[in-house]
Amino acid sequence: MQKHRELNDWLTYPSPSASQLQRQWLSRPGALTQGLRQLGELNLRVLSEKVCRAKRPEATRLGLSVGCALWQREVCMSIGGIDCVVAYSVTRLTATQGHWQALKRLRNRPLADILYNDRVIIRSHFEFSSPKLGTSLYKLTQAETAAGSRVLVRRSVFVRANQPLLVAEAFLPSFWAMAQRAALAG
Secondary structure, three states: OOEEEEOOOOOOOOOOOOOHHHHHHOOOOOOHHHHHHOOEEEEEEEEEEEEEOOOHHHHHHHOOOOEEEEEEEEEEEEOEEEEEEEEEEEEHHHHHOOHOOOOHHHHOOOHHHHHHHOOOOEOOEEEEEEEOOOOHHHHHHHOOOOOOOOEEEEEEEEEEEOOOEEEEEEHHHHHHHHHHHOOOOO
């Protein structure tokens, strides 16, 4: 039975066409980087960190006005030299001068380093989709995948002192091949 769709095609559950393995990883609680490290040597590289303006999807999800100044970070995580996950995070720019100021000092460390060490941070439920044309995640995943490859995305919002931080993680096809091999070996 299908649950409701959100305004911009984000689902409150993984797609029915997702495999059991995909559903497990997409719904995996806790730090994604911790799970990725179980598959091999994890490397994170920052693709960009910059000020941007909130587009309707981010603004709606964060409860902000369209055009609001945001701090955006885009990263690619690889396991054993193979790019597996690209991630995108945004929060109100003013929050990086207050409750989310550690975001600007992460460098090549994962966001998990600040998200899971502070008990006052709460996380929303996951939402699921595929990258949509024109979005930051679409642009990021197109550079990493072959035409027609299916990319699955999960997102959630972390809140600290009423300041939301949207985090979206796109699992590349190379990740699913690696996760499948690990599942069969384990």
